[in-house]
Each structure stands twice: as structure tokens, then as C-alpha cells.
Amino acid sequence: MKTPVVILDQVDKYYPKGVHALREINLQIDQGEWTAVMGPSGSGKTTLLNLLDGLDRPTSGRIEILGVDTNRFGADEWTVFRREHIGLVFQQFYLIPYLTALENVMLAQYYHSMVDKKQAMRALERIGLSDRARHLPSQLSGGEQQRACIARALINAPKIILADEPTGNLDEENEKTVMDIFRELDLEGQTIVMVTHNPELGKLADRRIYLEYGRVTAFH
Amino acid sequence: MVRESLLENIRVTGWTLVALTTSAALVAMFVTMSFDLERKMTRTLRKLGPNAVASPHFLSAEREGNLDLWKEFEDLVNRENMAAAKLSLEVVTVRGKPIVLAMSDPGELARMTPYWFVSGDRARAGSECLVGKRVARLLTLEPGMSIGVHSTSDSNEVTHYTITGIIVSGDEHEDRIFVPQLPSPSLKPRLTYALLSVPGGEEGIERLNAALHKAQSAIEIKPLREILHGEKSTLEKMDLLSSIALLAVLVLTVLGVSSALLSRVVERRKEFALLQAIGATKRSLIGFLLLEGVVMGAAASIGGFILGTLISEIMVRQIFHVSVTPQVIAFPITCMIILGVTLLTSSAGVIRALKIEPALALRGE
Secondary structure, three states: OOOEEEEEEEEEEEEHHHEEEEEEEEEEEEOOOEEEEEOOOOOOHHHHHHHHOOOOOOOEEEEEEOOEEHHHOOHHHHHHHHHHHEEEEOOOOOOOOOOOHHHHHHHHHHHHOOOOHHHHHHHHHHOOOHHHOOOOHHHOOHHHHHHHHHHHHHOOOOOEEEEEOOOOOOOHHHHHHHHHHHHHHHHOOOEEEEEOOOHHHHHHOOEEEEEEOOEEEEEO | OHHHHHHHOHHHHHHHHHHHHHHHHHHHHHHHHHHHHHHHHHHHHHHHOOOEEEEEOHHHHHHOOOHHHHHHHHHHHHHHOOEEEEEEEEEEEEOOEEEEEEEOOHHHHHHHOOOOEEEEOOOOOOOEEEEEHHHHHHHOOOOOOEEEEEEOOOOOOEEEEEEEEEEEOOOHHHHEEEEOOOOOOOOOOOEEEEEEEOOOHHHHHHHHHHHHHHOOOOEEEEEOHHHHHHHHHHHHHHHHHHHHHHHHHHHHHHHHHHHHHHHHHHHOHHHHHHHHHOOOOHHHHHHHHHHHHHHHHHHHHHHHHHHHHHHHHHHHHHHHOOOOOOOOOHHHHHHHHHHHHHHHHHHHHHHHHHOOOHHHHHOOO
């Protein structure tokens, strides 16, 4: 039997100036499922992801993650929940520019519990970045930066990985490398929610959700 | 991480450090001078004339003329390396008018009366004298003239003095004639007193009196309150002026550093948003920003203390021609004030950082 890890019930999101970003979203994501959220620009993909990671709040509706109603969370409670259970991968990598790849990974450990350099190094090894561990982000290629970002997202063994256009800024070769990592994670049973507008990448996921004008228009 | 973060934003860090170090140097200077300069200033003011007068107790007046009466006092003056001028007064007759004649060592007198305006020269030789302005007007005397001084007790005995100068002092000294030695060795002065310049104001005078009392001296030192009050008032005004200047500098520092730190937070919006995204609570962010401030404040305090002490040394040496004594207490005071300023200025950045919406910042909005 499949265990739901994310449940969205009648979720709406308005932004100031009357922008209705998400409309009546009802969605369930099961454990171990790789879900691709697809749709054109401005369809609400990133907004949906931001509601799942708690960086943004729904205007109405209920979001349940890992059986917890997140609507009752304050900002710090969301932060604690996020660092315990969610790993984030960004399109623009967002590494701290003055820390090395290894230190960026260790930073997530620091906020989660305690720093373990060996474990952080193993995380970089897993994604093939151990030889660049002591390089600053500015000394890494885009693909390497994204891999460091994935290592940071994985370091605390999160229950869910939320990835926003993880290959959006990468060339074809690096895109393949990153997608190989996601495929591997999927095979290990990792729950992944990936935003992408690329249909080819969407095909790699177990399930695709299409958004248009803030509404779910199709499931595949 | 704090070190790397400060080095990453080296421009803002540099400006903040310069502003804080300058303030710390001024605080250290102010504290050092407050503790040390007052003493140095008092000494400088003491070169401007006497601030106390010493005379025998009323009950000891019958001992006047006894040479030992002033012995403990003179020993004390020598021991303390103080400036003093002993004056012995007698009433004599000059050109048929009773005049107060004051006998004093010319060198000691010159040191105690630098504020006198002397028309002509000060008396040096035993046969020379200085005449007060009002006496000169009364007897129509001028420098270069000779006067005959008749001792009242023995009017037949006349001693001649050459006038070297006329004194304008604005006080009772204008009613006197000053000579290096009394006309007759047998003449016993009616009254002897001493003008003194005592460092340390009333407290210094109290200390000297205690020493004289302990030595069972018949001499008592009394403060010239108008002088002491003037000196104290001058020092207090200087302190007030310095405090206002320091406060102005601190306020300007707070404003300058606040805006620098604010702009630093704005530049780092994405970084703070990311920190929140990967697990930094608001408390962690506050701690991180305050720690950055404390590190800069501590560095500025150490640098500022050293710089401030050096500048104090140079300034005091230039102005007062003495060396400043470094004040250890200035260091904790500088640290406290600068850390307070840093935390105050950092709090503006902290408030701004806490208002960052991670989702918006990461989207670049």
C-alpha cells in the first residue's frame, strides 16, 4: 500500500496585486514517488514547490506533509521541519559563495544537527565531486555547483527532495549527470518532486502533473 | 564562517572596521585623557600662579619669627617638588607714607606670579625693588628711581632701593613694595605667609595639611577657592566638551555603520534567504549577524585602543610636554562602548534580515 507523504487539499495562493497563482489544488504524492511538475512559465510550478518547502504559505487550503498539517507552523517551526525532512535543489544552485563545496554541504549539517566532515565528504564522493570538495563555488562549473547543491540537499537524509528546474542552467552533458543522480535516488526509494518545463526530463519521472494558469490540468 | 563572510564582503567590512576603529581610538583617547590628563592639566594650570596660601595657625602666631616655624613646611615643599614663595610683610615709611613692604626671594616670587605685568624688570639684586601700581601712583614713582625706606620701628634707619619695575597684578600686590631682603636684619616681619601652587586641587591641599599636621607643624595651608573653583570649572567644561564631541562621533559612527551594514544585508538577501531555506532559524540568523558585529567590534576595539593610546601620547606630548600614562581601564571601557555601538548598528541589519521573504529573495524579487 502506498503511503502519502504530501497531501494538498483545496490549496489556493494569491499574491498581492490580485495575482491568483494557484487555484484549488488537490494533490497527493506518495512515498518513493518521483513526481515532475510541468507547465509553461507562470503556470505556478515554482509557487507550488515553495508551498511544499514552506518558503511560502498558502492563502487557503490545507497542506499535509509526512502526516503533519503544516498550516499550523510558524516560520521557525517550518524551518526546523524543512531541515529535518526536506532537501532543496535550486535552479541557480545557491551555494554560499565564500564557502567551499565541502563547507556548503557541512553548513546544512550544522543547521540540522552537527558537523561531520567525513559524512559530508562521502556525500560529495557519491555525486562524483570529492576532487573538487575544497573549491569555492566560483571555481566550479555549473554542473559541479548543481551536484554540490544536490549533495547539500541529501546530506541530512531527507524524506523528500524538492527540486526547482535542477537542470535549467546546465548544458546537455551536465543535465544528464544530474538526471542520473535523480534516477539513482528514485531507485533507492527517495521521494522527489521536480519542477521542470522540459518534457524529456518529465518523462524520467514516475508521474507528471501539468499546471496551467494555476490549475492542475492533467496527471500522467 | 563568520571570518569567510567578513572577508567576502571586504569593502563593507573594511569601511565598518575603519569607522569602528576610529571611534574606538577616540573613546580610548577620551578615557585615557579623562584619567590622566586632568592630572597633567592641573600641573599645567599650576604654572599659572598660586592656588593656596600657607600661614601659621592663629595660636602659633606668637611663634612668628621663630625660624623653625616654617621648617616642616619648607621640607614638605622640597619633598613634593612644589612651587612656593614665602613673603614676609612689614609696614615701613616711604616719602612719609606708611607702605607695606614685602620681602621675598625674587626667583620664587617670579615663579608664583607669572600673571603679573611688570613695567620694567623684576628685581634681582638686594638693592632693587618692585613697586605696586597703586603705590607708584601714590608716591609718583617710576622705574629707575631710588627710594628711601624708613623702618617704622627705627625711623632714622634708611635703606635705599632702586625701582626696577612697576607691577600691575589686579590684586592687593599693587599696594606693596617688593624687595629681595628686608632693610634691616634686625627687623622682624609682622606677618609671614607663603603662596603655593598645589597640584591636585583641594584634595592635594588636604593631603599636604594632613602631612603638616602629622609633623606637628604650626603651618596650615588654605585653598584660594576662587582659583580652585575656576580650575575645576575649566576642567569640567573641557570634559563636557570632549564628551559632547565623543557622543557626536559615536552617533555619526552608529549612523554610518548602520547604513553600511544595512546595505550589506540588502546585498546578501539571497544568502540569508538560502540560509533560512537550508535550516537557519531566525535565532540562528540573529546570532550569525550579531557575531559578525562582535568580531568586527572586538577587532576595532583592540586596534582603536592601541591607536587611541598612541594618539593620546603624541597629543599630550605636543600640548603639555609630558608623557601620557596608558590607562588599562581604557581598554574594557573602549570594548564595552564599541561592542555596544556594534550591537546597536548590527541590530538594524538584523531587523532588515528578519524581514527577508526567502521565497521572494530566492526568486530575485
